[in-house]
Amino acid sequence: MPADHPAAGRSADTHCPYCALQCATRLTSTAGEVAVSSRDFPVNQGGLCQKGWTAPAVLAAPDRLRTPLVRGTDGELAPADWDMALDLIAERLSALRADHGPDSVAVFGGGGLTNEKAYALGKFARTVLRTSQIDYNGRFCMSSAAAAASAAFGLDRGLPFPVTDLGEADAILLAGANPAETMPPLMRHLTRTAELVVIDPRRTPTAQRAALHLQPMPGTDLALALGLLHLAVTEGYADKDYLENRTSGFDEAWAQAVTWWPERVEHVTGVPVEEQRAAVRTLGEAGNAYVLTGRGAEQHSKGTDTAAAFINLALALGLPGTKGSGYGTLTGQGNGQGGREHGQKADQLPGYRSISDPAARAHLAEVWGVAPDSLPGPGRSAYELLAALGTRDGPRALLVFGSNPVVSAPHAAHVTRRLSALDLLVVADFVPSETAALADVVLPVTQWAEEDGTVTNLEGRVLRRRAAVDAPAGVRTDLEVLHGLAVRAGTPAGRFPARPREVFEELRRASRGGRADYSGISYDRLEAGEALHWPCPEAPAGQERHPGTPRLFLDRFAYPDGRARLAPVTHRAADESPGEDFPLFATTGRVQAQYQSGAQTRRVPELVAAAGEPQVEMHPDTARRARLTDGAMAVVRSARGRTLARVKVTDTARIDTVFLPFHFQGAGRANLITNPALDPVSHMPEFKVSAVTVTPATEEPT
Secondary structure (H helix, E strand, C coil), rough: CCCCCCCCCCCEECCCCCCCCCCCCEEEEECCEEEEEECCCCCCCCCCCCHHCCCCHHCCCCCCCCCEEEEEECCCCCCHHHHHHHHHHHHHHHHHHHCCCCHHEEEEEECCCHHHHHHHHHHHHHHHHCCCCCEHHHCCCCHHHHHCCCCCCCCCCCCCCHHHHHHHHCCEEEECCCCHHHHHHHHHHHCCCCHHHHHHCCCCCHHHHHEEEEEECCCCCCHHHHHHHHHHHHCCCCCCCHHHHHHECCCHHHHHCCCHHHHHHHHHHCCCCHHHHHHCCCCCCCEEEEEEECCHHHHHCCCCHHHHHHHHHHCCCCCCCHHHHEECCCCCCCCCHHHHCCCCCCCCCCCCCCCCCCCHHHHHHHHHHCHHHHCCCCCCCCCHHHHCCCCCCCCEEEHHHHHHHHHHCCCCCHHHHHHCCCCEEEECCCCCCCHHHCCCCCEEECCHHHHHHHEECCCCEEEEEECCCCCCCEEEHHHHHHHHHHHHHCHHHHCCCCHHHHHHHHHHHHHHHCCCCCCCCCCCHHHCCCCCEECCCCCCCCCCCCCCCCCCCCCCCCCCCEEECCCCCCCCCCCCCEEECCEEEEEEEEEEEECCCCCCCCCCCHHHHCCCCCCCEECCHHHHHHCCCCEEEEEEEEECCEEEEEEEECCCCCCCEEEEECCCCHHHHHCCEEEEEEECCCCCCCCCCEEEEEHHHHHCCC
């Protein structure tokens, strides 16, 4: 921590800045140094991963932004004062909106923003800018699972039960997730009593700890899920009473699954019949069982259908809404749950309301003090928005908060070109990220340890984030930035408060009556130590306060008839498959020592020492055919571009598949090769399947 940091001698109980477990920590500032210790908390039970233990090092990043930067006529970013920077932004936004309409301005948010910031950002876009063009990087994370869960249950919450329930399970099926690296403290719950079945094309550290590992060909998870449902029914494990009394749509779903007999599934996926049977037997004979999905199953152009197929399996076994069993999805980003509930998605208003619902629009208009017809309708989804930037009919300006799409978006070179084509790019960040490097204006904002607020973890529990240290001089919060821009646009100052507690009080009113109802949650209750999971509606006067809802669906699902819906889905191929020019699959993901686009973790020396450069994992036979050896530099090329990575030879890979982490910058960006083909429902890009070729870097033309 820098010696000029003014908050020595203070501590605060808060939560880790990284994944959606939101492990509990205590930060202590002494003599200009910040130390972290773990706290006993249900999700982490006193444990932290390597990223959590090193989180304070991010506060001392040597390139920490401390003053606004404005690009001059010489093309260089130069320091500016806050009034100059905000005045410039406000003037240019006003001119663009006057000349080209409100949708000429766009906003891109992030799943790491606090609930207060996510809420204020959506409100700012729709009431100050009046643009429909707002989305966020959570579209690349949770959108397929959210769409499938909403359709099946009438409501989407990552885990509709506490994490600790998993520690009492007899069996858990985990499809497309590697928590041993991405959220290590979760493993103590997954392996405490359960027989763990893992579905993953790689033999990951999680798969290595499983009782059974199914290793399908990339892009075939949907066929495998259909096959598991087929076996659950034909081998007598389906819960007929549950299906009759608590669900609808089974006959239509079964009409699709009936054609996916085990041998056909083996032919398509490569998973042997006996392993399919063993997986279903493990779930079917368990007293308490869970089906969990992650990005590996969801980041596909058919990700919503794949998540729905695993939900169908869980419903056929009678798991969701049954105490001690269930279905859930492992939310990725720190506030990935809250970030999608409060209005920064293209099609949603706070409280997880649809922006197309007249009643929802009327409710929010009343809270915000605007006319309902002044609110814009749904806009473009994340990749569609980024791909439209600077085009004839697309936005001409973009404000980015809490995201780094130059690294994190698919077809990254194309996205970089679109960002460069804008009339105005504004980035609020704490370090000069790869996206900030392209900006016309860069605004230095606070980090997690310097701000108050709330986040919502993967189990729907609302948590208090507390400031342990003061921000460096010259740095403002995102809420202060939005306040300053709103005032300059002519909005009354009180309409955009900069104090998180005041914003949360408005958020409570805005969410009242919505699917994600926070109206009964308050800072006072959270600070008193209450464990509050949404929905938590405000109790009528004179009645006891609502205790929150740690377990959803125990009595009924969130439809008027109380029934869950099975979806009639069937398998289809990925958008592209290997062929003569691109004979291998490439899939992307995370490694333990890095996080998301790496803007934070690549600035921590200990994490860089553990994983400091892009690697491409490949099977020994694959490497041999490509004339590559362990440690050599390789070029991985798809139809969209090429990335450079060091070879890691490992027998944990399929012979037809290479794996790339997506945390790195420059020529090592994995997303230079990924496919932006979108799921038709969720608009999730197909990160997990790209057709590629791999060659020695020494054979590339200079």
